[in-house]
Amino acid sequence: MIIPNVEVRLNARPLEARVLALRVAARISQPTQAEVTLAGPADGWPIGVPLRISIDDEMLFDGEVTAMELMRGPGSESAWVLRGYDLLHRLRKRQQPRVFENITVADLARALVADCGLEVECDNAGSPIPRLVQHRQTDWELLSQTAARHGVYLILDGDKLCLTKLRPRGEAIELKLGDTLWQARIEANVDRSLGSVTAIGWHAEQAEVRKEKATAPRRDNLPEIAVDATQTLVDQPLANLAEAAQAALDLSAARTVHLDGTARGNTALRPGRAVAVHGLADAVTGVHPLCSTIHTVTAEGYQTWFSTQPPSVAAAPSGASVTLGRVESVADPHGAGRVQVSLPAYGEVDLGWLSVLCPGAGPGKGIVALPDAGDLVVVALPHENPAEAIVLGSLYGPATPPDAGVEGGAVRRWTLHSGAGQSIVIDDEHKLVRLSNADGSRLELAPDLVTLCAHTDMVIEAPGHHLTIRSAAVDFEHAMLPEVIS
Known part of the structure; x- marks a missing residue:
């Protein structure tokens, strides 16, 4: 050497x-x-x-x-x-809670490397992500993980950050066994090869299940190996179902045949570049994208080790977490009963409009009792991802409930209170049900007396129908307004 x-x-x-x-x-x-x-x-x-x-x-x-x-x-x-x-x-040293909206992987890369003096090059920006929340991730983790889920890989070439698929880039570098290629190892393994990949996810706001399928890898010069294995990616983030399915299929195809070798030292051998090998088995004759290289110079000389084995993609979080949020607005522009929520413990990030869990919710039915602006709410984060959050309910927090309903160390009363003073009380202690408004009008059902009290004019009507009052005796009494009774 x-x-x-x-x-x-x-x-x-x-x-x-x-x-x-x-x-x-x-x-x-x-x-x-x-x-x-x-x-x-x-x-x-x-x-x-x-x-x-x-x-x-x-x-x-x-x-x-x-x-x-x-x-x-x-x-x-x-x-x-x-x-x-x-x-x-540098991206590994930076982390801040923030939200990106309607952003592609390329736009995300530009935003994160802008102060590094790097230009971003991307052949296909892909579909935009409606909402991407950075919370625990560093800038590097956010970029690399988001890119991987879309089947995109990052390569720094000088002052240019290239976003690429698992395809050969540029003109291939010729390597000949016994000359510029000193040793090589080839492996063909169909153990993890896939014929198709299906990704299934659900839309948190619309409560709809969606499905995407990939059947052809995005790479040429692959060996013709019949593979009928399938994989189903379940409970996936909705923002990139198609990309997730395609990325898994591409990764499987790239792993089917891979080449490792040691070549004469050559600075042009870099990840993302392509090599054309000669003198090996027919299975690896052709052009292959490099995924890893190690250049070493010692007293013995200069050599370059390379591999076409793509890196493994870290599994996305599959669990869920819970945190507290604060309602910022309830004026849902789509009138879908959503609330706008921020997360104080996540640096006040704005999660946008979130669906709210309502008991018995369904077409034309359910209890609709939304939290109001300023209320504290419990927020579930599927996949530990704030962008997929759902509001589970409200908390009183430091505020005192209007009526806790506790008597003698047991819960004896349930109440429903509106913010303006209307209420429904179900009282087991006194065996009554009371419906009242803020003006004092009420309907009360008690064991020994049923009371209907109106603090305003009252109309009892049944247009087009009979009205029957049935009782052993009927008394009509004149009552003065409470404020004029002496």
Whole structure:
């Protein structure tokens, strides 16, 4: 192997120290990491300064120093190690609660990397996400997880962040076994191969179940292997059902045949680039997208390890969590009985218009008792995702209930109170039911007396029908208004 010329620049200044070893590891949807070992005493503590590494005048790494080690041997020999990441690592250090509305993966990437000086390139922006809530995730987790659910992978190419599918990009790099390709390992495995993927999810606001199916992977040059296996992704977020099904099928297809190899060192071998291999089995003859590369330079020379194995996608949360919210508005623009809710414990993020759990709800029926603006509510978060929230009910919190209904250490009374003073009381202690309004008019059903009291004019009518008053005796009495009785 030939030992190349390695140039290391700190803050645009070339280092005079001799490079003992170099390792640059890159993977799609991960920040690239570089580690360089240098001889001699350290030149200060350059944490956070720009770090650029070139091999034979070809740029291999452009990022910044994130860690440093000093080493001393028993013979007073010294060395120091610099470790750094590309600019995407900055996203792992940032996290803030916020909401994005009607945003594509490409638009999300632009918003998150805007202050890094990076341009975003995306062939297909995909369908917009109606509401995306960042809460516990860092900027990097939000971007990479959202992209993965849409079958999109992140690759930093210079100052350009590329959003790509699992397809070869650019002109293929030729590799020939015994020449530029030193060793290779090929695996064909249909154990996890799928013929189709179905994704099922439900619309929290409309309470509708929806389904999408993917039957053809988005990749050429795949081996013709008959696969009839199917997979069903259940309880999926509604925003990307079609993308989730397609992404799972694409990932399955990419894993069917994968190639690992070690080649002559070449800075052009990077994730997202394509390789055309020659001299191997017919199954891998053709163009393959690289998913991982590791460039190493040692005293033995320069080599590049590569793999076409795509990374695993982390499973999305399947559980649910509960938190408290505050109703900001009840003026649902669609008149669907939704309320606008914010989450104080999540940095006051606005969840928009949420459906409310109502007892007995159904077409033309149910108890409609919505919380009002300013009320505290219990909010369920399916998949631990605030964007899918549902209001379960209200809490009194620091306020005192109008009537707790407790007598003698037991609940003896149920009440329904409106905010303006109307009420219904079901009282087991006195065995009565009372319906009253704020003006004092009431209908009271008690064991020994039924009272209908009106504090205003009253009309009893049955237009077009008979009115029957049946009793052993009927008395008519004249009653003065309460305020004029002496």
